Every structure is written in C-alpha cells, then in structure tokens.
Amino acid sequence: MSSEKNTILNHQEIQHKIKRIAYQIYETNVNEKxxxxxxxxxxxxxxxxxxxxxxxxxxxxxxxxxxxxxxKKTPLNSLFTSLTPEDYTNKSVILVDDxxxxxxxxxxxxxxxxxxxxxxxxxxxLVNRNHKKFPVKxxxxxxxLSTSLKEHxxxxxxxxxxxxxxx
Numbered sequence: 001m002s003s004e005k006n007t008i009l010n011h012q013e014i015q016h017k018i019k020r021i022a023y024q025i026y027e028t029n030v031n032e033k034x035x036x037x038x039x040x041x042x043x044x045x046x047x048x049x050x051x052x053x054x055x056x057x058x059x060x061x062x063x064x065x066x067x068x069x070x071x072k073k074t075p076l077n078s079l080f081t082s083l084t085p086e087d088y089t090n091k092s093v094i095l096v097d098d099x100x101x102x103x104x105x106x107x108x109x110x111x112x113x114x115x116x117x118x119x120x121x122x123x124x125x126l127v128n129r130n131h132k133k134f135p136v137k138x139x140x141x142x143x144x145l146s147t148s149l150k151e152h153x154x155x156x157x158x159x160x161x162x163x164x165x166x167x
Contacts (some may be wrong), residue, residue, distance in 0.1 A: 008127065008153065011161035017142030021124055022054035023138045028122065031094050033138070036093045038066035038081065040105055042100035042155070046157040047126055052094060067091060068095070068109055075108040092120040098155040099151060100125040100141070103134035110136060127153055127164055146166045 009017065029035050039048025039054070045067050052063050062084065071078035102142060104146045106123055124140035129147050147153065152167040 003167075005162060005163075005165040007163060007165045008161075009164040011163060014126065014157070014162040014164065017126060018050050019036055019054050021140045021142060022051050022058060024092055025122075026055060026059045026061070028139075029120070030059075031091045032057075032061055032090050032119070035061050035063045036066055036083065036088045036090075036091050037063055038068050038083075038093055038095050039107070040095070040109060041067060041069040041098040043155050044068070047098050047124075048094075048096040050157065051124065054157065068112075070105060070108055072105060072160070075104070079108060079112045081112070085098050088113065088118065089116045090119055090147065091161075092122075093118055093120050094124055094140075096124045098125065098157065099127045099129060099153050100136075100138050101129045101153075103136040106136045107134040126155060129153065 037048045037052050039045030048065055052065055055063050067082040069080045093113055097106060100106060122139040125138040126142040128138045128141040128144045130144060153164060154167060155164045156162055
C-alpha cells in the first residue's frame with residue numbers, strides 16, 4: 001500500500017497564504033479598533049491564531065481570538081464559543097476554518113454569530129474545495145481547489161512543517 005501524499009500546499013506556501021489573508025483582513029478592517037478572529041476548533045482555531053499573529057505584526061487593530069467548538073453530528077444543539085455574545089456584539093468578526101468543503105460547518109458558525117448585531121462578518125479558509133451544499137462563501141481564501149467528493153484534504157498546522165495534502 002502506497003503512502004504517498006499529493007501535496008497541495010507546502011510549509012512556505014501555507015505561511016505565504018496566511019500572511020496574504022492577514023493583509024486582506026487588515027485592508028477590509030482598516031478603520032476598526034477591535035476585531036474578533038473566531039476559529040473553528042482544532043485546525044480552524046490554529047489557523048486563526050496564526051492569522052492573529054500576522055495581523056498583530058502589520059496593524060494596530062486590537063484583535064481577540066475566539067475558539068468555536070461545533071459538534072458536527074448535532075451542530076444546532078452544541079456550538080460553544082470561548083467569548084460571550086457581549087464580547088463580539090457590534091464588532092467585526094472573521095470566522096476561520098482550515099477547509100471549506102460542503103459549507104455545513106461554516107453555515108452553523110455563521111448562524112451562531114448572526115444572533116447578535118455585528119458591524120461586519122466575513123469568513124476565511126485556507127482551502128476552498130468548491131463542493132458547497134449551503135449558501136456560504138469564503139471571503140478570504142488561500143487556495144481554491146476543485147476535487148472529487150471522494151477525495152479528502154488534510155491540513156497540518158499543529159507542527160512544522162505545515163502542509164496541506166490530498167488523500
């Protein structure tokens with residue numbers, strides 16, 4: 001059995017994509033004093049932390065991280081955030097995930113944040129797979145990739161070297 005990986009993004013490319021997305025977020029929020037970067041638990045949150053670190057280097061926006069935990073089996077009943085709704089009310093929010101596949105995870109995240117008034121709401125992903133079942137889009141994306149439904153994209157952001165590869 002072969003264990004070859006079909007690399008989509010290597011470490012250097014991922015770092016470049018993160019930096020570019022951080023600049024896009026800054027350009028979109030240049031007049032904001034505060035910004036919430038909400039990462040969907042695990043890889044989305046790791047990506048959000050890396051985006052925040054890059055954003056902090058290039059801007060004076062006070063950015064706050066928010067960890068969003070979603071049970072993908074029962075997303076309506078079990079979505080939790082590390083910040084309270086008062087923390088992000090009337091603020092600009094960026095919802096971050098590593099891969100946008102069908103859009104179900106992002107749409108439940110969007111639904112949660114839209115229960116309070118926001119100044120602005122955007123989404124960011126490292127890889128957009130173009131298999132959407134739900135009307136959600138990535139405002140900021142590292143790469144768009146057309147794949148088959150049987151293929152799976154793995155993203156490693158927890159240890160270096162970072163990589164994204166196709167199974």
